[in-house]
Amino acid sequence: MRVKNLLESWKYPSILLFGIGVSNVGDWIYLIALNLIVLDMTGSPLAVSILYILKPLATLFTNGWAGSVIDRLNKRNLMIGLDIFRAIFIAILPILPTVWAIYGIVFIINMASSMFEPTSMTYITKLIPREQRKRFNSFRSLIDSGGFLIGPAIAGLMFMNGTPFFAIYMTAIAIFISGLITTIMPNLEKSRVADIEESKLSLDLLKKDWQVVTNFSKAHVFIMTIYFLFGCMMVMATAIDSLEAAFAKEVLSLTDSKYGFLVSIAGAGIVVGSLVNTIFAKNLRLNKLLGFGTLLVSVGYIIYAFSNTFIVAAIGFFVLSFFLAFANAGFHTFYQNNIPVDVMGRVGSVYGLIEAFLIIVVTTLFGFAAQLISIKVVVIIGTLMMLGVTVVMLAFNLQSLRSRFSSTKASINS
Secondary structure (H helix, E strand, C coil): CHHHHHHHHCHHHHHHHHHHHHHHHHHHHHHHHHHHHHHHHHCCHHHHHHHHHHHHHHHHHHHHHHHHHHCCCCHHHHHHHHHHHHHHHHHHHHHCCCHHHHHHHHHHHHHHHHHHHHHHHHHHHHHCCHHHHHHHHHHHHHHHHHHHHHHHHHHHHHHHHCCHHHHHHHHHHHHHHHHHHHCCCCCCCCCCCCHHHHCCCCHHHHHHHHHHHHHHHHHCHHHHHHHHHHHHHHHHHHHHHCCHHHHHHHHCCCCHHHHHHHHHHHHHHHHHHHHHHHHHHHHCCHHHHHHHHHHHHHHHHHHHHCCCCHHHHHHHHHHHHHHHHHHHHHHHHHHHHHCCCCCHHHHHHHHHHHHHHHHHHHHHHHHHHHHHCCHHHHHHHHHHHHHHHHHHHHHHHHCHHHHHCHHHHHHHHC
16 A cells, blocks of 8 residues: 555656756757757857757746746646747757857747746646655756756767757657646646736736845745855856866867866766765755755866876766755755745746846856966856855755744754
8 A cells, every 4th residue: 555655646757857867968969960050050159059059048038927927827838838938949940041040049948948947847846745746856956967968879879870950850749748747737727727817917026026036035035045155156157167178178178088088087977976866865864865966066176177097087077966966955955945835937947047048148247367368267267166165055955044934844854
């Protein structure tokens, strides 16, 4: 009976994880294939780098209003619609005649992806009981890390037997399948379809919703401080990662094959970390999972930044990716436990907007600084800044005064 109840309780979470896995593998194939298509069309690495700028730009354009839509619509139906929308537009990419047309469609796809993330987070929070969230997020981290390894491997096989255009079509099919899988998930908000009709999207509504986020942030300073600090850590990680290839080639003098091996070590670290986290998730307290996880991610970056050899850099890559699995699972659980589902779309969208803006600014500054000073100095400064952020974050997670925030005490320690 106990086994039967366990299987029943994990029926829909397992289906959801499978859908996430299919979509994640498709995203990696799409990213690699799109890079090759743009590079073949232009012969310019700069043209490829523009693809990476389009994602935060799409977030800036979308997230100011997306949360208002997400919190008022049926989440499951919106996820299905966004998956089908993305699949159709991805399938259009191979027939576009110019790189500028590709940029335009990719921007639209990224807008849909920017909406999908907070929508899925809200739906997952509604679907997964509180006591299962740490384990679910551990499995999700494992699936994401598997996609990091499996996606590029499948893409490579596709390129051996076909073209990047074929890989793009396969991605569209994978994301369409993900949408179909979502149709068999329970509809948790059958009565939410009419909400958007009762509150038409307008400037006044957006102002009201931004005020809701502001009021929530003021009323829950402890929660939102941790949320913001984690976002700052990810901003720093993105900026440092933008210099990764140049650091490997110019500072460590690695060949292309050795750099590829270094990235593979990071992938292995994520997989191992996710496996360990999945096994021990139930016994890890959330405040320590999040606090120490983020701190040790920054320690891994420090090791990498000060490295002069492949071996030391590999150790740093493994450490940072290993503990990133813990940090991500801890953050997702913290977010789900502490942000009410009725405002989750708006809170996630507004803070995602701020994070996207910071990513663009900090990544650009790091790029210019690397040109003017040196790549290694900039990477070291960036990792030390990240370390400072994660030390503060650990202090917030462990500080004894959290008892003052009675509404969060139970969830942060569970």
